[in-house]
Amino acid sequence: MAAPRNLTPKDEEKAEMDSPAAKKLKSERYPLSRWGLAVALGSFLVFSAALYCIYSKMLASHFKNIKLPRSLTDLRMLKNHLGSYAKGHPAQFILGYCSTYIFMQTFMIPGTVFLSLLAGALFGVVKGLVLVVFNATAGATTCFFLSKLIGRPLVCWMWPEKLKLFQSQVAKQREKLLNYMIFLRITPTLPNIFINLASPIVDVPFHVFLSATLIGLVPSSYIMVRAGLALGDLKSVKDLYDFKTLTVLFFIGSLSVLPILLKRKRTYQ
Template identity: 35%
Template sequence: MTNASASDTTPLLGNVSGNSSSSRNNKPVKRNGVRQHLLNMTPLQSFISLLVLAVIVFFGVYMMIKLNLPKDLTDEQRQWLKFPRNVEDVQHLSIILEDYLAKHYYEVMACFVATYVAMQAFAVPGSIMLSVLGGALFKAWVGIPLVLFCAAFGALCCYSISYYLCHPIVEKYLRAKIKKLEAKIEAKRDELFFYFTFLRVTPFFPNWFMNVASPHLGIPPLIFFFGTLIGVLPNTLVTVQAGATLAKLASPDDFTLLTPQNIIMTIVICFCLLLPIVLHRNAEAPTADPESDSEDDGDVHARV
């Protein structure tokens, strides 16, 4: 077997629809060097490695925020300098950072990007409120591409972490669920980009699962990145535009999505939702049993 490169897209869990020995024996594909060592870790070792990496990353993000965000705040302002959990938190935090943002625009942006990417990389819930905060701080024209980049790049980081560290965990806890999807991915390999984008837009599988499972399904990094970029576009348009609107309100109680801008955004979202479906008009639901397709093919060959 040849050495595997970083761009190797062979499914790590084997081809469930094929007859290869790796599929029958439920053994991962062999890799050399560091990659082989990481594949041979136990689930506990994999979890500990993941935990250590998460602690290092989030400590670095915390220190970055601590050194770059304003320090001369009143006690009342300081209580709102925290991770936003709801609309009220977002509005108060955006007000506190408004004046500081004018003088330290790129420092605030760097802290926002680092926080967002870290949360996406380790599948930490709360990115929706960060997207709203992005709209409140940077407005729609900057906030939308910024949040799109953070979401897609953060997901790619999660993809990479899963590829290198999480195989033992995936093998033990997610194998059955991934095997159901793997046959559908293989069947759509010729139009993988459109099918993967279809999966990201539709709610068949949660985002965290797609981020973790994709490297083990043989989805190349470029397809993953750009498919994710399109897949998160509808949610990004809504949340960032909502944040830009929220910044103009006197009270979070006045917050509403029924604005002309959001209606336009809704139309755009519908188009984004329909586009991959039109491109995949013949695609089946990914949770359907793929065996029926192979049986039909067998009948055709039998008749021939």
């Protein structure tokens, strides 16, 4: 029997780093691999470069004063500043607006609620609603595919228990999955960011995800666009989702799962 080889401190350190426990700890600290991080960073840089090219085409006097609104005060200033530009250069403004919204939705950057309010303030209910629903759906779609590519370790790291619950519910509602996904989109049961990231991981088909997003975002988008018309009277973003509004959203959402409940009732009878 061969005598055990003496390990140097360097070898011992390497063996310890390669142990299963060390690898698990490393994955908990850094959920994305180098390849995943490279894809995420590369996508972010490509989107950022495209966004900069779009904004650089705008008039210099308007471009230098543009910033993402972080409060209602910022939003009112932005509305006053961009109102004349939106009327004089509608195509360029809509291109910049859509690109910004999709960029923020794709990379989970907070603030799309302010852009939804801005759409109502500048374009009214009908045009504003079309813009918001289109951009929110497009941004959710790009987020879906990005998560499908590299999102699994990130979602498992951020929301492990919520992901398990979502996966079990999707499996239970597989026959009426579209109704269930519409319900989630309409109601604030789960954050939209989580739904965008987790859906490809729990095997929600893309056509179901797309249809549910397109339909389910209409009620909440309508509320925000309508609120944008009275931007001067709005005191806080929290006022958008008071008890009455939440009750209406849950009522509308319950209509989408009504076929599921009726089917279960017939089964038990």
